[in-house]
Every structure is written in structure tokens, then in C-alpha cells.
Amino acid sequence: MATWTWFHRLASPPHVYAFARRWTPWFGGFAALAMCAALYGGLVLAPEDYQQKDAFRMVYVHAPTAWLSLMIYTTMAVAAAVGLIWRMKVAHAAAAACAPVGAWFTVAALGTGMLWGKPMWGAYWVWDPRLTAELVLLFLYFGYMGLRAGIEDPAKADKASAVLAVVGVINVPIIKFSVEWWNSLHQTATVMQMGKPKMDFDMLWPLLLMFLAFALYFVAVLLIRLRAELLRRERNASWVREVLA
Amino acid sequence: MKTRVLKTTALAAARLVAVRDLRLAFRKPSQVIQPLMFFMIVATLFPLTLTPEMSRLRDAAPGVLWIGALLSSLLALEFLFRDDAVDGTLEQFALSGQSLTWMLFAKTCTHWMLTGLPLALSAPIAAAALGVSMGAMAGVVASLALGSFAMSLVGAIGAGLTLGARRGGVLLSLLTLPLAVPILIFGARATQLAINGGDIAPPMYLLGAIAVLGVTLAPLAAAAAVRIGLE
Amino acid sequence: MNEFLDMGGYGKYLWPAFALGFGIVVLNLVLALNSLTSAKQEAKRRMEMSQ
Numbered sequence: 001m002a003t004w005t006w007f008h009r010l011a012s013p014p015h016v017y018a019f020a021r022r023w024t025p026w027f028g029g030f031a032a033l034a035m036c037a038a039l040y041g042g043l044v045l046a047p048e049d050y051q052q053k054d055a056f057r058m059v060y061v062h063a064p065t066a067w068l069s070l071m072i073y074t075t076m077a078v079a080a081a082v083g084l085i086w087r088m089k090v091a092h093a094a095a096a097a098c099a100p101v102g103a104w105f106t107v108a109a110l111g112t113g114m115l116w117g118k119p120m121w122g123a124y125w126v127w128d129p130r131l132t133a134e135l136v137l138l139f140l141y142f143g144y145m146g147l148r149a150g151i152e153d154p155a156k157a158d159k160a161s162a163v164l165a166v167v168g169v170i171n172v173p174i175i176k177f178s179v180e181w182w183n184s185l186h187q188t189a190t191v192m193q194m195g196k197p198k199m200d201f202d203m204l205w206p207l208l209l210m211f212l213a214f215a216l217y218f219v220a221v222l223l224i225r226l227r228a229e230l231l232r233r234e235r236n237a238s239w240v241r242e243v244l245a
Numbered sequence: 246m247k248t249r250v251l252k253t254t255a256l257a258a259a260r261l262v263a264v265r266d267l268r269l270a271f272r273k274p275s276q277v278i279q280p281l282m283f284f285m286i287v288a289t290l291f292p293l294t295l296t297p298e299m300s301r302l303r304d305a306a307p308g309v310l311w312i313g314a315l316l317s318s319l320l321a322l323e324f325l326f327r328d329d330a331v332d333g334t335l336e337q338f339a340l341s342g343q344s345l346t347w348m349l350f351a352k353t354c355t356h357w358m359l360t361g362l363p364l365a366l367s368a369p370i371a372a373a374a375l376g377v378s379m380g381a382m383a384g385v386v387a388s389l390a391l392g393s394f395a396m397s398l399v400g401a402i403g404a405g406l407t408l409g410a411r412r413g414g415v416l417l418s419l420l421t422l423p424l425a426v427p428i429l430i431f432g433a434r435a436t437q438l439a440i441n442g443g444d445i446a447p448p449m450y451l452l453g454a455i456a457v458l459g460v461t462l463a464p465l466a467a468a469a470a471v472r473i474g475l476e
Numbered sequence: 477m478n479e480f481l482d483m484g485g486y487g488k489y490l491w492p493a494f495a496l497g498f499g500i501v502v503l504n505l506v507l508a509l510n511s512l513t514s515a516k517q518e519a520k521r522r523m524e525m526s527q
Binding site: 136146167168181 | 402406407409410411412413416419420421422423424426427430431434451455458462466469470473474476
């Protein structure tokens with residue numbers, strides 16, 4: 001049964017709390033280092049794109065935020081499913097911790113996308129499929145947080161919002177497909193496509209490093225929020241007393 | 246004393262639920278008529294905000310019909326589980342030992358027959374007011390019928406989830422609308438093609454695919470949601 | 477240096493985008509830490525009340 005001990009530890013709030021406290025500085029520290037290096041690489045070292053010139057450097061902030069917004073939703077749904085299937089309280093707490101961070105990064109992806117769109121398309125908002133899908137993702141986060149806030153009993157709120165997260169994550173690829181399909185019908189020639197530019201290595205490594213940095217950063221923030229959730233949920237447990245003493 | 250055990254299959258139980266809901270609806274027709282009236286009013290208010298010009302209204306017709314249908318079905322979804330949750334009927338369903346999934350699927354189908362189907366069938370009246378030609382009506386009805394069926398299935402999940410919530414109505418819309426985006430896109434496109442005399446098959450297939458996915462997964466999720474709400 | 481800030485004329489879009497993106501990065505860290513601090517204070521208050 002030794003292989004299952006890690007699973008039981010994962011289900012035990014004091015263990016998770018201790019783990020989170022120990023590892024947060026490491027994730028956060030490496031995230032900060034990687035972010036600085038990627039920013040330097042992206043803004044200074046990388047050559048300009050032959051088509052978009054310096055505007056292409058927006059990719060170093062837009063792409064990681066957009067990617068993170070989707071990754072956080074997926075993480076939230078996986079945590080929610082684990083919470084539903086194994087009745088694991090820690091997993092529900094993790095899902096609850098994901099939602100506000102994910103919504104913020106969806107806002108970041110929309111905002112940076114609009115600021116990139118202005119010089120490229122001549123308007124802040126264009127019904128580009130990626131921006132549109134990002135907007136629907138923001139609505140999905142709103143629905144999730146609304147449901148959580150709307151149900152008073154915390155255990156019920158956990159389970160109901162978990163079902164919604166799972167349903168939502170099944171819907172995400174369908175929404176993405178439908179929005180792309182819709183957009184392909186109304187293609188206008190004047191709109192310049194923000195296609196994937198062919199990147200050489202000097203442009204690519206800062207981007208990949210930035211993805212890594214955002215992932216590490218998300219883990220750090222998630223661990224902090226998870227600790228807060230666990231303290232609130234387990235406030236009558238004896239381990240909270242020991243931890244805070 | 247002998248005890249009689251009623252043996253019912255899941256399908257028979259589902260049929261009983263459907264018959265019961267139909268009978269209730271005929272006794273209390275306002276829940277069926279009101280969303281329909283709402284749809285008609287919304288659709289006929291649009292010309293007042295846009296233009297009385299028929300050719301321009303025709304371009305806007307798919308959007309008007311679909312937004313109207315979406316809002317009307319959200320309105321109707323509030324009645325899907327709420328009354329039965331309040332008077333304990335859903336609890337009896339859950340405790341009956343029969344498959345809750347099948348019973349809720351029957352409830353959802355009946356609900357669609359009472360709301361989505363009448364809406365689709367009466368849509369030609371609203372469409373005619375928006376300048377849609379008679380030849381396009383079959384396509385308009387077909388797309389709205391299939392789309393509202395998919396919408397009922399997705400909406401059943403939201404209706405189940407908001408059972409335990411305060412202010413369920415607004416929340417139900419907030420949850421369901423983003424999930425309904427693909428239905429809206431494919432459905433409105435099919436209506437648009439019907440109005441412009443194009444081939445509506447491709448978006449109808451996609452809409453059908455969503456409906457099939459909804460039939461297989463939505464009742465399971467709705468049953469899980471209702472169980473959570475009843476706890 | 478000015479040339480760097482100008483970014484070939486795209487600076488007025490590029491820098492707000494970076495400010496927004498990394499502003500939200502910092503904001504989420506602050507919000508998370510605030511939430512942890514308040515949760516700790518709440519828990520401590522409960523402990524004192526129960527003693």
C-alpha cells in the first residue's frame with residue numbers, strides 16, 4: 001500500500017498546508033528569476049519581426065496570460081473532478097483557489113490582446129476568434145464564481161461548482177471550435193491575421209521561458225491561496241492551532 | 246401480510262414522469278404560454294429599435310429570433326425543476342430507486358415539448374414580421390426546434406445546479422449563457438442560411454452533434470446537480 | 477534608451493500591455509497574500525475567543 005501514501009497525504013489538510021508553506025518561496029523565486037530573464041530576452045535580445053516589427057514583442061505578455069487563463073480553468077476542472085470522485089476536501093479548496101486567479105488572467109489576456117490589436121488591426125476590439133473565445137472563457141469564470149457565491153452551504157457550493165467546472169471544461173473545446181467556425185464564415189480581407197509568425201530561436205526561447213515562469217508563478221499563487229482556503233475551511237481543526245501557535 | 250413490489254423499468258418510470266408533467270402543464274398552461282408570449286414580444290420589439298425596412302430586418306432576423314429564443318428558454322428553464330424541488334417531488338424521484346438520470350431526461354424532453362417546440366412552431370409568425378419569406382420557414386422551424394432541444398439539455402444542468410442557490414434566476418442565466426454559445430452560433434447560422442436560401446445541412450449537423458452529446462452527458466450532469474441540491 | 481522605449485513607434489501600445497499583464501501578475505500575488513493574512517488573523521481570533 002506504500003504507493004498510496006502520497007495520495008492520502010494529498011488528502012490531508014495539515015500535510016498540504018505544510019507542503020505549501022515549504023515550497024511557495026521556491027516556486028515564486030524561480031518564477032521571478034525566469035520572468036526577468038525572459039523579459040530581457042524578449043524585449044532586448046530578440047530581433048524584431050520582419051512583418052510586425054517591434055509590435056510582435058507583445059507576444060511575450062499576451063501569449064503567456066492567454067495560455068495561463070486556459071490552463072487555470074483546466075486545473076480547476078481537474079481539481080473539481082478529483083474532489084467529486086474521491087470526496088477530497090483539499091481538491092475542492094484548490095478549485096476554489098483557482099477561480100479568481102484564472103478570471104484575472106483572462107482579463108489580462110483580453111486587455112493585452114486589445115492593446116496588440118490596436119496597431120495590428122486599427123481597432124481595440126475586433127471579433128477575432130481567439131479574443132472572442134477568451135471573452136466566453138471570462139463568462140465561464142463569472143458563472144463559476146457566481147454559483148460559488150450564490151450557495152450558502154460551503155459543502156454544497158463545492159460540489160455544485162465542481163459539476164459546473166467539469167461541464168465547462170467539456171464545453172471549452174466546443175466553444176473554441178464553434179467560434180473559429182463562425183469566424184471563418186465572415187472572413188474579411190482587410191483584417192490582418194495575427195498568425196503565428198515563424199519564430200527563430202532568439203525569439204522563441206524567451207517565450208518558452210515566459211511560459212515556464214508563468215506556470216511556476218501560478219503554482220506559487222495557488223499554494224498561497226490554498227493555504228488561506230484551508231485555514232478558513234478547517235478553522236476548528238487542531239492542526240490549525242498548532243500551525244498558528 | 247403480503248407486500249406488493251412494484252417493478253418498473255427505468256424507461257417506464259421515465260414515461261410516467263413525462264405523462265405526469267404533460268398533465269400538469271395542461272392544468273396550468275400559463276407556464277407554457279408566458280415564455281412564448283415573451284418571445285413574440287421581444288421579436289416584435291426589435292423593429293422598433295432598428296428600422297421598419299423589411300430588407301434590413303431580414304438581415305437581422307436570425308439574431309433577433311435566436312436571442313429571443315435563448316432568453317425565452319432561460320425564462321422557461323426556471324420552472325423546469327423549481328416547483329418539484331419545493332414540493333418534494335424531486336426528493337421522491339431521487340429516493341424512488343429508479344434511475345434519476347432517466348427521469349430527469351424525461352422531464353427535460355417534456356419541458357422542451359412544452360416550451361421549445363411551441364416556440365419553434367410559432368417562430369414563423371415572428372419571422373414573417375421580420376420580413377422572412379415563406380419559403381424559408383421550414384428551415385427556421387427546424388433550426389429553432391433542434392437548437393432549443395440542445396438548449397433545454399444544457400439548461401437542465403444549470404437549472405439543477407441553481408436549485409440550492411439564492412436568487413436562482415439571474416444565476417441560471419449567468420451559468421447557462423456561456424455554455425450555450427456553440428448552440429447559438431450553429432443555430433443562428435442555420436437560420437441565416439435558411440433565410441438566404443442556402444444549404445442549412447452543415448450547421449444542422451453540427452447542431453445535431455451537440456444535441457447528441459447533450460443527450461448522452463447532460464442528464465447525467467443534471468442528475469448529479471439535482472442530488473447535490475437536495476442534500 | 478529612448479529608442480528602446482519607443483519600440484519603433486509601438487511603445488504606446490506595448491508598454492501599457494506589459495504594464496497591464498505584469499500588473500495583474502503582481503496584483504494576484506498581493507491578493508493571495510492578503511487573503512492568507514486575513515485567514516490567519518481570523519483563525520487566531522477564533523482561537524483566542526475559544527480559550
